[in-house]
């Protein structure tokens with residue numbers, strides 16, 4: 001099993017281009033199921049999860065032609081609206097096929113996603129929303145079986161803010177009969193990028209980016225060419241790594257407007273940040289100051305950056321209080337960071353991070369995607385060598401991480 005070896009202590013410096021967003025690419029790939037015409041996507045990140053989603057669509061009968069950072073999909077020949085357990089268990093986001101399949105084919109059989117390292121993660125709001133649009137839903141043998149001659153518009157209030165739930169229902173509603181209103185909808189930039197793609201396909205959507213989205217259903221959707229937005233979590237991860245190593249880094253093709261909460265916390269930590277149209281330059285000249293934070297749905301502080309900021313706080317001046325409000329089990333990286341000498345206490349859903357002068361290299365294990373990113377940041381700061389095991393977690397969400405960090409001066413290598 002592949003590992004990463006990192007020798008820490010080098011301030012990162014240089015320039016790196018931000019890749020396309022995983023969490024925008026996945027729903028947009030699923031949206032190809034909504035039309036029989038070709039969908040051409042560019043700025044597609046080359047990640048294991050993207051390959052899994054394309055594999056799932058092909059398994060249903062879609063044709064896919066890949067090119068560097070691009071894919072052309074044709075779901076005209078889809079015959080089997082079925083998402084099997086063996087694929088869904090490797091990637092929960094496969095649930096994003098449920099809405100489009102039910103809307104276009106009147107039927108879908110999608111495996112229920114199992115448990116996840118970071119939390120229970122039910123999909124009850126996805127199912128309730130489809131039922132509100134008139135779908136008959138049965139859960140049989142671990143599968144969600146949805147049926148509807150044609151979905152009907154409905155007013156749907158979602159108890160809690162769900163990103164993929166909003167995306168699934170927005171896609172389903174785009175082919176429904178009548179108007180659907182999603183209340184307490186997710187406002188994430190990836191939801192907006194999906195809405196933009198759907199509108200270019202002929203969907204009638206208003207309010208995307210706010211907590212009330214209304215969708216007037218249409219008979220059919222057409223093909224589209226769409227460039228996936230840059231990845232704000234990847235951008236935030238590189239910036240946190242630059243701050244943690246007291247480096248100077250410029251990000252190009254950066255989703256500047258989607259990073260307010262993260263940039264504000266980096267400035268609070270003492271970073272000087274210059275922002276341009278689509279580039280961000282960060283310089284950290286001294287030891288970071290500890291920053292406390294509370295995760296929240298967008299535009300609040302993203303839960304997908306929580307682990308990286310815990311790593312940053314492990315060597316900061318002072319004590320930080322980091323509260324996780326979205327997922328009930330998202331501190332798995334803490335135990336591993338302690339192996340590098342970090343001083344962290346957990347009280348309920350808050351981590352108290354007492355800044356240490358320095359960390360020391362050791363062997364650690366990645367437990368989920370963002371936890372592995374926090375271990376990479378800690379290793380870049382630590383004295384000596386750190387070996388990170390189970391880096392397949394990292395490859396799910398970061399493209400060629402070792403060569404891009406190497407480009408910034410990091411001493412990093414992949415070990416097989």
Ligand code: EPZ
Pocket residue numbers: 022023026093119120121122123124125126127160161162163164165303304326327328369370397
């Ligand atoms: C998306 O997951 C992202 N994944 C996650 O990124 C991200 O952490 C999360 O949104 C929150 O920002 C993708 O976009 C593919 P939610 P999602 O539904 O949609 C509860 C990463 O690292 N909930 O917004 O699955 C749920 O348990 C990944 O890239 C219900 O109770 O998250 C959680 O507590 C990890 N019932 C909360 O809502 C439901 O039906 C938010 O989850 C749905 C969700």
